[in-house]
Amino acid sequence: MAKGPVLIDLEAAQAPPPSVAEAPMIEDHGPVVAEGQAMQIAAKIATARPSRLMRLFWALAGALVAALVSLAAWQFVTGLMAQYPVVGLALSLLMGAFVLVLVLVALRELAAFGRLSRLDGLRHAAAEALANDDLAGAREVTDRLVALYKGREDTRWGRDRLAELRGDQLDVTGLMGLAETELLGPLDNAAQREVEAAARQVATVTALVPLALADVAAALTANLRMIRRIAEVYGGRSGFFGSWRLARAVLSHLVATGAVAVGDDLLEPVLGGTILGKLSRRFGEGLVNGALTARVGVAAMEVCRPLPFAAQTRPKVRSIISRSLTGLFAGKKEG
Numbered sequence: 001m002a003k004g005p006v007l008i009d010l011e012a013a014q015a016p017p018p019s020v021a022e023a024p025m026i027e028d029h030g031p032v033v034a035e036g037q038a039m040q041i042a043a044k045i046a047t048a049r050p051s052r053l054m055r056l057f058w059a060l061a062g063a064l065v066a067a068l069v070s071l072a073a074w075q076f077v078t079g080l081m082a083q084y085p086v087v088g089l090a091l092s093l094l095m096g097a098f099v100l101v102l103v104l105v106a107l108r109e110l111a112a113f114g115r116l117s118r119l120d121g122l123r124h125a126a127a128e129a130l131a132n133d134d135l136a137g138a139r140e141v142t143d144r145l146v147a148l149y150k151g152r153e154d155t156r157w158g159r160d161r162l163a164e165l166r167g168d169q170l171d172v173t174g175l176m177g178l179a180e181t182e183l184l185g186p187l188d189n190a191a192q193r194e195v196e197a198a199a200r201q202v203a204t205v206t207a208l209v210p211l212a213l214a215d216v217a218a219a220l221t222a223n224l225r226m227i228r229r230i231a232e233v234y235g236g237r238s239g240f241f242g243s244w245r246l247a248r249a250v251l252s253h254l255v256a257t258g259a260v261a262v263g264d265d266l267l268e269p270v271l272g273g274t275i276l277g278k279l280s281r282r283f284g285e286g287l288v289n290g291a292l293t294a295r296v297g298v299a300a301m302e303v304c305r306p307l308p309f310a311a312q313t314r315p316k317v318r319s320i321i322s323r324s325l326t327g328l329f330a331g332k333k334e335g
Contacts, residue, residue: 112242119236122148122306129172130310138172142179145306148235149183158183177311184234184307191233191304192315195297196324198226203290203325207283219289223247226293227300234304250299287325294320 073095081088122144129137146162149155161182169175205218227250228243236242294317301315302308 109241112237113245115236116231116242116246116304118148119231119234119304119306123308126176126307130176130308133172135170135172135175138175139166141307142166142175145179145183148306152235154186155183158186173310176307180307180309180311184305185312187233188301188305188312188315191230191297191301192320194226194229194233195294195301195315195320198222198297199290199293199320199324202293203286205286206289207286215285215289219293223251223293223296226297227304230297230300231304234301234306236304246300246303250296250303290325291317291321294324 077088077092077095080091122141125137125144126141128134129141142162146159149159159182162179165178165182166175169178202215202219202222205222206215209215209218224243224247227247231237231243231246236246298315298317298320
């Protein structure tokens with residue numbers, strides 16, 4: 001057996017290095033584009049309608065549960081009064097008070113539906129007066145508009161100005177424009193502030209809260225609250241069910257027109273360039289959800305406003321986004 005070191009030719013044992021030309025090409029999928037999934041899911045939840053069979057099922061189930069609960073409560077109270085008259089009487093008074101409050105809540109909800117119907121009827125009457133050039137109809141609309149805001153201190157100046165200048169208006173366009181400018185101008189500004197605040201809140205929560213479905217819940221809650229406050233600004237003061245019905249009407253319109261989709265073309269005035277490809281995915285989703293919230297807010301203003309936009313310019317979604325989201329983007333860039 002030979003003694004001494006054993007030499008191994010490493011270069012001969014190694015395989016030839018791979019050629020750069022043989023490496024597979026890297027697929028370029030382009031920039032990651034945010035789609036505003038939270039707002040799209042919230043819109044689907046708000047606009048979802050169960051089938052007739054399911055509505056019938058829930059109606060019967062609710063009636064059955066209400067009947068069973070009422071019967072059980074009645075038997076419990078009557079049995080308690082038989083054994084302990086004083087305690088039974090006190091419990092009867094407590095249940096009576098509960099039923100009374102329940103009736104008052106139901107009446108308030110019905111009144112809310114009535115106020116929303118009043119706004120809708122006033123808007124349709126104004127549109128008909130403008131379309132038919134009906135001066136008498138326009139004067140009736142302005143009278144109804146003044147009566148709608150009669151008890152509100154924030155419209156006192158506008159009502160006084162309208163009463164002072166309406167006699168000089170001899171055509172429908174001038175009279176309706178005067179009413180729209182003097183009475184609804186300040187209310188439009190207040191409604192836009194509500195939209196800006198809601199868009200900023202949705203964008204912030206989506207960008208900063210990583211919890212699953214938290215952005216969906218925040219978007220749905222913020223949009224419902226925004227729509228309710230817009231209705232209150234214009235005199236609707238909708239209740240819970242009225243707000244939900246109004247939200248469904250607004251979001252159904254946006255879903256039907258494909259407005260619950262947004263891209264660089266809408267956010268470009270705020271950030272410039274191909275913005276969504278330069279941002280983190282989470283922050284991009286926040287911006288898109290905020291932009292979609294602004295769209296919902298403008299649609300809610302059109303639905304809740306007692307007069308259609310004619311003399312006054314319809315609020316532009318891009319302007320609202322620019323005012324509400326520019327600060328958020330500046331903060332992100334600084335960080």
